[in-house]
Amino acid sequence: MADSTNAAEVVHDLFPFLRIFKDGRVERYKGADTVPPSLDPKTNVESKDVMISPETGQSARVYLPTNLQNPNIKLPLLVYFHGGGFVIETAFSPTYHNYLNTLVGESNVIAVSVEYRRAPEEPLPTAYDDSWTALKWVASHSNGNGPEDWLNRLADLGNVYFAGDSAGGNIAYHMCMRYGREKLEGVEVSGVVLIHPYFWGSEAIGSELKESIKRQFIEKLWRFAYPTTSGCDDPWINPLADPNMAGLGCSRVLICVGEKDLLRDRGWLYYEKLKESGWRGVVEIMESKEEDHVFHLIKPTGENAEAMLKKIVSFINQGKA
Structure with missing residues (x-):
């Protein structure tokens, strides 16, 4: 017994x-609660869940604005990766469902919100592998004969964006790096949006110097999520440790940081180093004053959250560089 x-x-x-x-x-x-897909009356966005990989049970939630001005014109496609430190949250949580409804409604895009397996049950690099599997599933629609009708009929796979917050920002970055190396037939990635990306390093910088306890937790979380990591200068968590930074597979990047977020200085450092790397693209950064980590999910109707949403929408609607 x-x-x-x-x-x-x-x-x-x-x-x-x-x-x-x-x-x-x-x-x-x-981060364990979920809500079903819906037709959201506030944003006029419809959603449904789709199976990506029957072998692993991986799925995603697809979002479509219903008030299409011209159903014959294809829409940009946004692939979104949720945050949660690689250990909590889901593409189906109320937080992300509500955020994607708003983002899709404001930007007039089709979105695929990726569900990936989390640590500790499935430690990293599983989340990265699942995310790439989702992108290959997206690419299967490039000839208009993929498994999901919304993507076949209405998604412009020649104008694709990756985005994510926190751990999802980390994933979005690595998916864009992998796309730069391997490409996806029929897919053109126009840009990537990194919202408070979970980047780190072994040497403290900026405000981190005064936050030893928080630093210890962030490092502990990383090693917990990725037990076989080489440490905090592993390129998976420290993009500056990758000698091929310039291989980022898009021409436009938007980085969002919060003034009070401990990850703020990492976002700024990546911004500066990307510009110096030889990458031939345009990178922008937006800092939200007096705001902490993923504040826009916690208080989505606040003035700063609305300003950040407007910036992301504008970035996507600018189209290809």
């Missing part, structure tokens, strides 16, 4: 994200 007291012992506590018990159970403190 199992010792219930022993089984209830917590062996990892990563508050405010999750904890793991000795018997292997994972309990997430937040």
